[in-house]
Structure formats: C-alpha cells, structure tokens
Amino acid sequence: MEKHEHGHYHTHTKDVTNRLAKAIGHLQKVKQMVEDGEDCSDVLIQLAAVKSALNNTGKVILKDHLEHCIVHAVEDGDEQMLEELNNAIDKFLK
Numbered sequence: 736m737e738k739h740e741h742g743h744y745h746t747h748t749k750d751v752t753n754r755l756a757k758a759i760g761h762l763q764k765v766k767q768m769v770e771d772g773e774d775c776s777d778v779l780i781q782l783a784a785v786k787s788a789l790n791n792t793g794k795v796i797l798k799d800h801l802e803h804c805i806v807h808a809v810e811d812g813d814e815q816m817l818e819e820l821n822n823a824i825d826k827f828l829k
Contacts, residue, residue, distance in 0.1 A: 745799045745803065746799060746802070746803070747795050747796075747798070747799045750795055751792055751795055751796055751799075754788060754791060754792040754795065755792055757788050758785055758788035758789050758792065761781060761784045761785040761788055762785050764781055765778060765781045765782055765785060768781060793827055797824070797827070800820065804816065805817070805820060
C-alpha cells in the first residue's frame with residue numbers, strides 16, 4: 736500500500752480511547768452474563784449497548800478523519816485516500 740504524503744492528526748484520540756474502553760467493558764459484561772447463564776433478553780440488551788458504543792466510536796473517528804486527513808488529502812490531490820475512505824465507510828456500514 737502506498738504511503739500518503741500528509742500526516743494523520745487526530746483531535747479526538749482521548750475520546751475514542753475512552754469510548755473503546757466503555758465498549759470493552761460492555762463486552763466483558765456480556766461475556767460474564769453468558770457464563771453466568773443470565774436471561775437472554777438481558778444479554779441482548781447489553782449487546783445493543785456494545786453495538787451502540789462501537790457505532791458512536793466509529794462516528795467520532797470518521798468525523799476526525801474527515802476534518803483532518805481527508806481535508807489534507809483533497810488539498811494534496813490524493814485521490815487514493817478518498818477511495819480508501821469510501822471503502823472504509825462501506826465496510827463500517829455493513
């Protein structure tokens with residue numbers, strides 16, 4: 736893969752790491768609930784919290800990427816970065 740000329744500057748790194756820690760906590764809770772034989776409905780609700788936490792984290796990362804990396808890529812005429820963004824969005828939304 737070709738290396739991009741611009742740097743990757745992220746302003747929301749702490750927010751992303753905090754959100755990921757929260758998602759990990761939710762997922763560990765799901766694992767414990769399954770091991771403890773807790774009610775399936777409660778497990779599904781906790782899984783919904785995991786999905787929500789991950790989706791919200793993805794939104795923060797996407798916003799950061801658009802505000803910094805993509806702006807610089809457009810300024811530099813880096814069409815490959817735009818193609819990579821489209822590919823990443825397709826995979827994220829699957």
